[in-house]
Amino acid sequence: MKIENLTKYMLASCVMLCSSYFVAAHAKYPERPIRLIVGSAPGGGGDAVARVMAESLSKKLDTPIIVENRPGASGNIGELAVAHAAPDGYTLLFAYTGHVINPSLFKDPSFDTAKYFRGIARIGSPQSVLVANPKVPAKNLPDFISLIAKEPGHYSMASMFGTDQYVAAQALVHNQKLKVLFVPYKGNGPALIDVISGQVSAMINTVGVSVPFIRSGKLRALAIVDSKRSSLLPDVPTLQEQGVTGVESTAWYGLLAPVDTSDDVVAKLSHAVKASLDDAAVVKRLRNLGVEPKYLANHQFDKYIQSELMRWKEFFDKTGIVNK
Structure with missing residues (x-):
């Protein structure tokens, strides 16, 4: 075999091996426990919903999901931890409405919400x-x-x-x-x-x-x-x-991942959330917490977040009620 042909053969074999390894690696995901970061203290409504979802997702994905509370700076401490985490699907963010409110309240939250995260799925809306x-x-x-x-x-x-x-x-x-x-x-x-x-x-x-x-x-x-x-x-x-108008709490909960997390991993997680929200027992537990399930898949959730960022910016610009 000529040296030129041998080189091409070796390169092709290397590409095939690397591709096979990549596919196999993601086919096995998850292989170890997943951390679910909650940007608030234990005992609140979001924390309770995060724990219900973590329990269900652990079963759907056949791997432990550990809820980790990172309170402080209006949720930004938890968000920062996920924004700079490895994009491997093993560190996720339990996000709530503050994710789209904070960019209008903080001049420098140390990260750009729109650039550092990608959506996995919206879970639902609490009252x-x-x-x-x-x-x-x-x-x-x-x-x-x-x-x-x-x-x-x-x-x-x-x-x-x-x-x-x-x-x-x-x-x-x-x-x-x-x-x-x-x-x-x-x-x-x-x-x-x-x-x-x-x-x-x-x-x-x-x-x-x-x-x-x-x-x-x-x-x-x-x-x-x-x-x-x-x-x-x-x-x-x-x-x-x-008799009071113009005051309403429009909230949601969802899961986010670091922006460079692969499509395969995000899709697997999004499908697991959908499966959880199709489970009558999970729906009952969420409704007992005052949360109405409202699933959105990853791409739909990304679009929703963008619209929410714009809506809250317009709200604060119009009302001027920011008071730190």
């Missing part, structure tokens, strides 16, 4: 509720607004900067021209503890996490922060039903 400590003498939203108006600065609200609940609370105070002390927290879990104990007057929290405390009398529900009532709290009216 939120305005709750107060029972010692706050308000039985409904008009009572609460009246109390704050009579004693400006006396009442406080938990604030999780960068969340849709933060935006809704700011919008409520802004629209009603109220003066409230906002107390910052790294997540809904720690904030909820302080509202229950009475250290903070009120907060906007996810419905599912709040329901047990509302039913036990440890919290009082004042209003559903959505366009429709919650099936878990059917007797609690919405903000609009109580």
Whole structure:
């Protein structure tokens, strides 16, 4: 065999071997535990949903999925950890609405949301509720607004900067021209503890996490922060039903990966999310947390995120309610 032909043969063989190895490597994915990063503290609504999905996905993918909480900087600490992780499918982000809100709130979040991530799948949308400590003498939203108006600065609200609940609370105070002390927290879990104990007057929290405390009398529900009532709290009216418009908590949960993660890995993960959301037991657990499953596949989710980034930018430009 001529040297030229031998060289071509060796190169072709090398390409075939490398291609076979690449295909085999991805066909075996996942081969080890996957980390699911949550950018908030344990005990909140997003954390609860992340754990439900991690348990289900572990079964669908036949590998452990470990939830790792990285609270701080309005979720940016967790996002940064995933943005700079190896794009091998073993470090994923449990994302929520802050992912598309923070770019409008932070001048330099240390990464570009649109360039550092790619979507895996949207999971669903949670509802939120305005709750107060029972010692706050308000039985409904008009009572609460009246109390704050009579004693400006006396009442406080938990604030999780960068969340849709933060935006809704700011919008409520802004629209009603109220003066409230906002107390910052790294997540809904720690904030909820302080509202229950009475250290903070009120907060906007996810419905599912709040329901047990509302039913036990440890919290009082004042209003559903959505366009429709919650099936878990059917007797609690919405903000609009109580005369307040222009305030709504439009939220979602989803999974993201580092931007250079392969199409094969992303597709496998997206299909696993779809399979989980087709599971009646998983759907029941999510709905008990106040989350309505709303699956979007990876490419659809990417387009949705882009539209959400634009929508929130326009919202903040128009309202000017950013208040760090």
